[in-house]
Amino acid sequence: MGTPKAFSGVRNALWTGGFVLLLLGAVLAYGLTRFGSLGALEAALRGQVLYAEPAVVSLGELRPREQVSVPVRIRNLTGEPVKLVGSHSGCGCTVAEGLPLELGPGEVRELQIRVKAPAGGPAEMQATVTFYANVAGEGPEVVLRGHVAPADAGGGGPPASEGRPS
Secondary structure (H helix, E strand, C coil): CCCCHHHHHHHHHHHHHHHHHHHHHHHHHHHHHHHCCHHHHHHHHCCCCEEEECCEEEEEEECCCCEEEEEEEEEECCCCCEEEEEEEECCCCEEEECCCEEECCCCEEEEEEEEECCCCCCEEEEEEEEEEECCCCCCCEEEEEEEECCCCCCCCCCCCCCCCCC
């Protein structure tokens, strides 16, 4: 006795679905191997040349005028060398250090972004750093967020400190 037609259609749909999932898994595995993360893979599919990770950094609570340095990894998503030539932020409270920076094809390099909390508090702070390269297209952005605690009654706040982990 043969297989009823209803089961034949279900079996064909399962085989097709299984093949699509297998193909999707292979493409995803290749993308993760080539670009290192889902975020970088997504950026490459959108045509971006560079990818910054993390894209959002939580600074936690900062004291007024406290200075911290946070690491950011920049990945070249192309098969050609790219030079990271500079950065821009909407405020003078952030500086990307280590620029200009040459990135070989597929290379990942780490740089530091230095952030100084404003003197007043309490306040929420947010700064966006945009990177620029020697190639056409939008550069990656890194958003830094934190909370500035109230200033001490003695005024002035603590001196700036370097290297506090985020």
